[in-house]
Amino acid sequence: MEACGHSLLFLFLLLCFSSLSYVFSALSNVEAASIIHRQLLALSKKEDLSDDFEIDVNIANPRLHRAYIALRAWKKAMYSDPYNFTDNWIGPDVCSYHGVFCTTAPDDPSINVVAGVDLNSADIAGYLPAELGHLTDAALLHINSNRFCGIIPQNISHLKLLYEFDVSNNRFVGPFPDVVLRLPSLKYLDLRFNDFEGALPSALFDKELDAIFLNDNHFSSQMPYNFGNSKASVIVIANNKIRGCIPNSIGKMAATLNELVLMNNVLSGCLPPEIGLLRNATVVDLSWNSFAGVLSKSLEGLTKVEQLDVSHNMLTGVVPGTLCRMPNLVNFHFSYNFFKGEAEECVPMSTKSTAVVEDKSNCLADRPAQKSAKMCAPVVSRPVDCGRSKCGSSSPVKPVPKPSPEPSTPPRPPPSPPQPPPVRSPPPPSVHSPPPPVHSLPPPVYSPPSPSFNSPPRPIHSPPPPGHHHSLPPLPSHSEAVPPIGGLSYASPPPPFYPGYN
Numbered sequence: 343m344e345a346c347g348h349s350l351l352f353l354f355l356l357l358c359f360s361s362l363s364y365v366f367s368a369l370s371n372v373e374a375a376s377i378i379h380r381q382l383l384a385l386s387k388k389e390d391l392s393d394d395f396e397i398d399v400n401i402a403n404p405r406l407h408r409a410y411i412a413l414r415a416w417k418k419a420m421y422s423d424p425y426n427f428t429d430n431w432i433g434p435d436v437c438s439y440h441g442v443f444c445t446t447a448p449d450d451p452s453i454n455v456v457a458g459v460d461l462n463s464a465d466i467a468g469y470l471p472a473e474l475g476h477l478t479d480a481a482l483l484h485i486n487s488n489r490f491c492g493i494i495p496q497n498i499s500h501l502k503l504l505y506e507f508d509v510s511n512n513r514f515v516g517p518f519p520d521v522v523l524r525l526p527s528l529k530y531l532d533l534r535f536n537d538f539e540g541a542l543p544s545a546l547f548d549k550e551l552d553a554i555f556l557n558d559n560h561f562s563s564q565m566p567y568n569f570g571n572s573k574a575s576v577i578v579i580a581n582n583k584i585r586g587c588i589p590n591s592i593g594k595m596a597a598t599l600n601e602l603v604l605m606n607n608v609l610s611g612c613l614p615p616e617i618g619l620l621r622n623a624t625v626v627d628l629s630w631n632s633f634a635g636v637l638s639k640s641l642e643g644l645t646k647v648e649q650l651d652v653s654h655n656m657l658t659g660v661v662p663g664t665l666c667r668m669p670n671l672v673n674f675h676f677s678y679n680f681f682k683g684e685a686e687e688c689v690p691m692s693t694k695s696t697a698v699v700e701d702k703s704n705c706l707a708d709r710p711a712q713k714s715a716k717m718c719a720p721v722v723s724r725p726v727d728c729g730r731s732k733c734g735s736s737s738p739v740k741p742v743p744k745p746s747p748e749p750s751t752p753p754r755p756p757p758s759p760p761q762p763p764p765v766r767s768p769p770p771p772s773v774h775s776p777p778p779p780v781h782s783l784p785p786p787v788y789s790p791p792s793p794s795f796n797s798p799p800r801p802i803h804s805p806p807p808p809g810h811h812h813s814l815p816p817l818p819s820h821s822e823a824v825p826p827i828g829g830l831s832y833a834s835p836p837p838p839f840y841p842g843y844n
């Protein structure tokens with residue numbers, strides 16, 4: 343029993359903290375998750391939290407006392423803290439802890455409470471203990487770019503004020519952490535660059551979130567039919583294995599969606615004409631999927647779009663000139679498809695459009711660097727009927743027939759590291775490896791993120807100003823260290839104050 347425990351512990355430590363985890367590729371993710379789960383249970387039993395000699399130090403303020411219990415348990419769940427970030431996490435004065443921010447309670451101006459914890463970029467290895475459920479006053483929990491592993495504990499469902507949850511660029515595993523759906527105040531959800539897998543719950547898109555970052559995980563379900571119910575302004579699901587079609591419900595996001603990045607999944611079917619209803623979208627990236635059919639003329643409704651990328655799909659037909667003349671278009675990439683024609687405005691360097699257009703590796707007569715006639719013929723001669731395709735009823739969707747055979751679909755970009763020794767610090771390189779053929783250009787250059795997502799970075803490690811117990815501490819930011827995706831670098835929408843606090 344002991345020996346078993348020890349070898350499990352050994353395995354756990356290996357899985358969590360060493361770059362050797364790829365050695366265990368024979369171990370399925372589910373098995374790994376269950377091992378880690380069991381081990382977490384064992385470890386938390388082993389931790390003796392009863393050495394509570396300071397038990398009544400904070401008793402005058404029971405909320406700080408509970409925070410103390412949470413943070414002490416968390417510190418014990420940290421195995422490595424290479425920058426000594428939590429060195430001063432000693433004793434009951436949690437408001438002096440590095441990365442812990444206190445302010446007056448929204449419901450009781452006479453006491454201080456822990457309003458946020460920011461451990462961004464600390465490179466700490468460890469896990470999240472269930473005791474974090476005691477941080478019931480926290481509005482912000484930012485732990486991006488660390489080496490936390492295991493699962494997100496159910497007990498964080500007690501964080502009723504939690505507004506921003508950023509666990510990006512860690513080593514969390516297991517299914518989508520449904521517990522985040524039970525956080526009533528949550529607006530900003532950032533799970534990117536972890537090892538989550540399995541289905542995206544449809545409830546995610548019914549929850550009132552402002553930003554959803556799921557990119558660079560291993561999610562593999564169909565796109566939930568209620569996708570369009572989301573009111574988020576940014577949805578990034580790039581670099582997963584989401585399949586199926588884009589639900590027609592996407593049109594319901596017309597007033598709210600600013601950025602949609604679905605790049606490098608296994609999506610298929612026709613592009614729903616409702617995409618053209620997204621009049622506020624500035625970034626629409628559907629590249630590196632298996633979309634078929636024609637580009638609907640309705641897409642010209644994307645009047646605010648600056649970055650439009652449909653490259654590396656199976657699209658056919660003619661690229662309409664109205665798309666290339668959209669007023670705010672900066673980059674329009676439709677390379678690596680099977681287009682047989684493009685309007686005059688869509689010819690790269692055309693004087694009729696100011697956008698940078700990319701058209702290579704299609705079936706365009708008179709254009710350089712196109713597919714061979716032999717590759718084009720079978721696809722171009724068999725157009726896909728998009729008129730009848732509907733996507734997104736809750737009943738199973740009849741798949742749109744894919745052009746067949748599939749001649750030389752360009753190789754996909756390497757899925758985000760198949761588990762090579764993870765490079766955590768500095769963050770993983772851009773996920774956008776250049777397309778294979780020779781004359782390839784660098785990845786698309788995206789304009790800076792939209793202003794609401796790009797307020798000036800705040801110093802994340804600066805100590806709160808003197809007297810912070812009476813004024814609001816500086817807001818930690820979680821934008822700096824998150825790896826960019828395809829040149830896009832998203833910061834969270836920094837709320838003007840600790841949400842719920844004022």
Ligand SMILES: *[C@@H]1O[C@H](CO)[C@@H](O)[C@H](O)[C@H]1NC(C)=O
Binds near residue numbers: 424426
């Ligand atoms: C952290 O503390 C240890 C021991 O006090 C010290 O040896 C090490 O240099 C410190 N590391 C950093 C990055 O300050």
Ligand SMILES: *[C@@H]1O[C@H](CO)[C@@H](O)[C@H](O)[C@H]1NC(C)=O
Binds near residue numbers: 472474476
């Ligand atoms: C987790 O929450 C449950 C109640 O939902 C509670 O009984 C339990 O003590 C909590 N665990 C810890 C470690 O705080």
Ligand SMILES: *[C@@H]1O[C@H](CO)[C@@H](O)[C@H](O)[C@H]1NC(C)=O
Binds near residue numbers: 598621622
């Ligand atoms: C969407 O655009 C309209 C004008 O077209 C504007 O009034 C509205 O504020 C925008 N909404 C968002 C969320 O950007």
